[in-house]
Amino acid sequence: ARPVSPGRYEVTQRVAAVEILPGLRTEVWGYSGTFPGPTFELRRGSPAVIGVRNELPVPTSTHLHGGVTPPGSDGYPTDLVVPAGYSSAHGHPGEVLHPVVKDYRYPVEQRAATLWYHDHRMDFTAPQVWRGLAGMVLVRDEEEDALPLPRGERELPLMICDRSFEEDGSFRYPHTAHSTGAGGHSAGTHGAGTHGMGGGAHGLDDGTHALDPDYLEGVEGDVILVNGAPWPVAEVTAARHRLRLVNASNARRYRLTLSPKARFTQIGSDSGLLAAPIDHDTITLAPGERHDVIVDFLNYPPGTHVTLLNTLSNGPQGKVMRFVVTRRERDDTAVPATLSRPPRAPRPVTTRTFDFRRTNDSWTINGHRYQPGVPLASPRLGTAEVWRLTSDFHHPVHVHLAHFQVLARNGRRPDATDAGWKDTVDVRPYEVVDVLARFDGYRGRYMLHCHNLEHEDMAMMADFEVV
Numbered sequence: 431a432r433p434v435s436p437g438r439y440e441v442t443q444r445v446a447a448v449e450i451l452p453g454l455r456t457e458v459w460g461y462s463g464t465f466p467g468p469t470f471e472l473r474r475g476s477p478a479v480i481g482v483r484n485e486l487p488v489p490t491s492t493h494l495h496g497g498v499t500p501p502g503s504d505g506y507p508t509d510l511v512v513p514a515g516y517s518s519a520h521g522h523p524g525e526v527l528h529p530v531v532k533d534y535r536y537p538v539e540q541r542a543a544t545l546w547y548h549d550h551r552m553d554f555t556a557p558q559v560w561r562g563l564a565g566m567v568l569v570r571d572e573e574e575d576a577l578p579l580p581r582g583e584r585e586l587p588l589m590i591c592d593r594s595f596e597e598d599g600s601f602r603y604p605h606t607a608h609s610t611g612a613g614g615h616s617a618g619t620h621g622a623g624t625h626g627m628g629g630g631a632h633g634l635d636d637g638t639h640a641l642d643p644d645y646l647e648g649v650e651g652d653v654i655l656v657n658g659a660p661w662p663v664a665e666v667t668a669a670r671h672r673l674r675l676v677n678a679s680n681a682r683r684y685r686l687t688l689s690p691k692a693r694f695t696q697i698g699s700d701s702g703l704l705a706a707p708i709d710h711d712t713i714t715l716a717p718g719e720r721h722d723v724i725v726d727f728l729n730y731p732p733g734t735h736v737t738l739l740n741t742l743s744n745g746p747q748g749k750v751m752r753f754v755v756t757r758r759e760r761d762d763t764a765v766p767a768t769l770s771r772p773p774r775a776p777r778p779v780t781t782r783t784f785d786f787r788r789t790n791d792s793w794t795i796n797g798h799r800y801q802p803g804v805p806l807a808s809p810r811l812g813t814a815e816v817w818r819l820t821s822d823f824h825h826p827v828h829v830h831l832a833h834f835q836v837l838a839r840n841g842r843r844p845d846a847t848d849a850g851w852k853d854t855v856d857v858r859p860y861e862v863v864d865v866l867a868r869f870d871g872y873r874g875r876y877m878l879h880c881h882n883l884e885h886e887d888m889a890m891m892a893d894f895e896v897v
């Protein structure tokens with residue numbers, strides 16, 4: 431995306447028809463009418479304003495995932511940009527409606543990192559992201575510029591997600607006929623009849639909070655897309671390439687590996703460069719997580735077809751994309767043994783527990799379904815805390831604003847792919863994950879939640895307030 435004036439971008443969310451499956455048209459709800467939306471390249475120290483205009487039939491809220499963002503621009507679920515003529519007769523308490531346009535202000539004081547943005551509307555994040563409301567943001571800085579990493583054509587942002595399709599090419603997202611009704615809002619109280627595809631159904635796509643027993647695992651699609659394309663091919667030279675991997679799926683996890691085998695050299699995690707590179711044969715990515723890796727295609731003879739596999743699935747979901755190695759090319763790049771000086775982890779001032787669990791047929795945190803405006807914790811600005819994340823199920827836990835390091839899983843060493851500063855961590859069934867979170871940047875209202883977007887919409891979120 432190009433700025434319209436220095437530091438100012440404008441993007442219109444609109445309905446568009448695109449070709450995803452060969453010969454078929456898919457209606458997407460896209461930033462700029464594309465899926466994924468445009469990639470924004472921002473620089474540390476250069477504040478950006480992104481004016482988001484909503485020409486969709488539904489309200490939206492845009493969240494910069496991994497962004498250190500003031501609360502008014504963080505994409506709070508009830509801070510909505512609403513279409514022209516929209517009126518909400520029965521909105522959520524505290525709901526704020528911006529007619530048609532909102533300027534999101536990003537100071538961009540954070541380190542270089544692979545971020546992404548997506549819709550965060552209360553109760554409807556999962557179906558709205560599924561229809562296309564997601565894209566990438568690359569933050570660059572001088573520390574990273576000074577490194578001899580692959581760039582330009584050899585830097586590939588790869589947004590991975592899964593979708594299902596109807597025979598005519600339209601996205602298929604479940605509308606189920608039942609609803610437990612357990613405290614849920616009734617359909618239409620805040621969709622106000624503008625909810626598009628399949629309006630009037632009950633269940634996952636109607637904004638009730640009820641836990642849907644048919645979709646405990648969330649919604650997975652049977653077609654894996656990379657940057658919106660099924661099973662794409664990238665031509666690469668026999669040289670080092672930087673792959674910025676983002677899992678933008680609603681609920682699917684990936685365990686990525688290359689075939690024929692080659693190593694991923696991880697240089698960055700969710701929140702920026704690692705102190706030093708780490709080699710992996712496989713990379714696991716839960717929804718919301720990112721990994722920044724270097725692959726050296728010089729390991730393969732020209733002509734090799736290299737497959738990026740997802741070993742968590744067999745069958746069609748087991749293959750993500752292909753690389754075709756074209757020719758040798760002069761390669762001046764390197765992966766230095768020292769990449770960066772990430773911020774030090776300060777001493778924690780306290781420990782809090784957040785228990786992600788099914789309670790009375792709802793997805794809850796510490797026994798609570800999400801209530802906007804009711805913070806479960808009030809950490810102090812400039813401090814660090816240990817947050818102990820416990821769970822009865824598989825929940826990718828995401829924290830807004832605060833970046834964290836994984837200290838331990840079940841009291842033992844974290845996984846190799848947990849390294850670095852992160853904003854999302856996969857908490858597996860019955861696991862106890864300790865993270866050390868820093869509350870830097872801004873005071874105000876933020877949130878933590880499960881990034882399985884169906885769990886999120888079923889109220890597995892909580893506010894915290896930085897004081």
Ligand code: C2O
Nearest residue numbers: 493495550718828
């Ligand atoms: Cu990527 Cu609160 O979300």
Ligand code: CU
Nearest residue numbers: 494495496830
């Ligand atoms: Cu986020």
Ligand code: CU
Nearest residue numbers: 825880882885
């Ligand atoms: Cu979850």
